[in-house]
Amino acid sequence: MKILLLGEYSRLHNSLKEGLESLGMQVTIIGFGDDFKNYPVDIYIKNSYSKGFLLFIKKTIYKLTALDITSLSIKRQINKHKGKLINYDVVQLINENPFCTIPKLEITLLQHIFKHNKKVFLLSCGTDYISVNYAFNKKFRYSIFTPYENNKVSKTNYWNVLKWKTKPFKKLHDYVFKNIQGVISSDLDYHLPMRNHNKYIGLIPNPINTDKIKVEPINITNKIVIFHGINDRNYYKKGNDIFDEALQIIKGKYASKIDIIEARSLPYSKYIKSYNSAHILLDQVFAYDQGYNALEAMAKGKVVFTGAEKEWLNYYNLKEDTVAINALPDAEKIAEKLEWLILHPEKIAEISKNARAFIEKEHHYVLIAKKYLETWSVTN
CATH class of the missing domain: 3.40.50.2000 (Glycogen Phosphorylase B;)
Known part of the structure; x- marks a missing residue:
């Protein structure tokens, strides 16, 4: 089986790839490496203008022209790799916004994925439309919205969460759910909001490569x-x-x-x-x-x-x-x-x-x- 894992969070797709390859599957990861964490990927996409002076330039251009130059940079890179993103038996998206572009452009990029591959699945393993709205509606006893509600963070600093409350990201969510075969959650924080959804196919726990992680024996001799x-x-x-x-x-x-x-x-x-x-x-x-x-x-x-x-x-x-x-x-x-x-x-x-x-x-x-x-x- 030929598998494309699109995006990376906290090494989830890398560990899954290692498990799949041990079972004889052919696996490719495309993504950003999850920012400063720098996880390995097979096809690397650079997330430009994300910090320092380049981020200032990006914000300035956006205010003046409403153009998101990060999204345009990502689009150019993806277009160069389009031939490598076709004919997979399975594609799995790490998120509803795996290319991290603005929703309108994200839909365009995802159209290529849906059109040229057999099955596409979505992971719910981070903030997305359903989990954010579930938390926002106080269906959890406490949630990622608690610091925001307690005025510990600004709306600007919480944009990556709050964006899922906006109409463009709702439109992106609807488009993704219309085209995927199903949604898999990685843990209870995403399983609980997804229960009873007609696209939900269940919880599969995060894969951990215990062959690479050795136990450190507990030895308390002093502090x-x-x-x-x-x-x-x-x-x-x-x-x-x-x-x-x-x-x-x-x-x-x-x-x-x-x-x-x-x-x-x-x-x-x-x-x-x-x-x-x-x-x-x-x-x-x-x-x-x-x-x-x-x-x-x-x-x-x-x-x-x-x-x-x-x-x-x-x-x-x-x-x-x-x-x-x-x-x-x-x-x-x-x-x-x-x-x-x-x-x-x-x-x-x-x-x-x-x-x-x-x-x-x-x-x-x-x-x-x-x-x-x-x-x-x-x-x-």
Whole structure:
């Protein structure tokens, strides 16, 4: 089978590709490498004018002419590769806006994909029309909109989320859903909004290549090491400010018992090495399930504070605080969980083993690749 994976988030498509190739499939990834994270892709598209002086030029031109020069640059690059984007048995879009252009141009680029390939599927694994509107309508107890509602971020800084509330992106959403064979969600945060939609074909957990991620044995001989990884652009969206507040509480009580490592906006290759010495990793707050960073840390045997809500516990038939720690949007409650682990270090070793076992059982990249092949094959 010949497969095209269009776009990349947090190494999802790279891990899926590795699983599919182990099963004898021919797989190509086209995309941007997910910005500064710099994930490998087979066909690289440069996302120009995204920062610094070039971003200023882009904004200035847009104000004067309403032209988005980033979208035009992407269009030129895609046009050069059009011959490489045809005759696939399966194409999977990482998002409803995989080329990251303005909606009108995105539809034009996607027309080529739909016209020249057999089956096209969509992943719901990041902000999109349905998940954003589900959250905006307060159907979650808390969500990525909570920081915005609490006035921690501006409308401009939250554009990548809020754009899905606009008419052009609704039109893009409608066009994509009209042409795809089906939608697959990657975790509970996207499964819950998609339930009962006629295009939804189910949840397939994120694939994790456990062959590449080795367990770091828990060995607490002195201080407990806590790692806090920060993507500056998503500081409030991920709840990093709440983690910082919790860490201040813990430092005030247990400074002699802990070490804290902080890393900011690192490329993937550096990020995944930066927390090797940690026992505990603080991932994100506003989630019901784990994203990619959390899953890879769990594969390493870290105790991860992340989305681990009751819906997730019920879905996988787990008990609270046995595989991951649910990071509620409350600094005092997070500090209480940290204190519990500091005072009971044997729990760290126990959760570490459970976390790795969970990833191998539910997220192993070859097992997940097989699930994708089954799903793609039975869908007309």
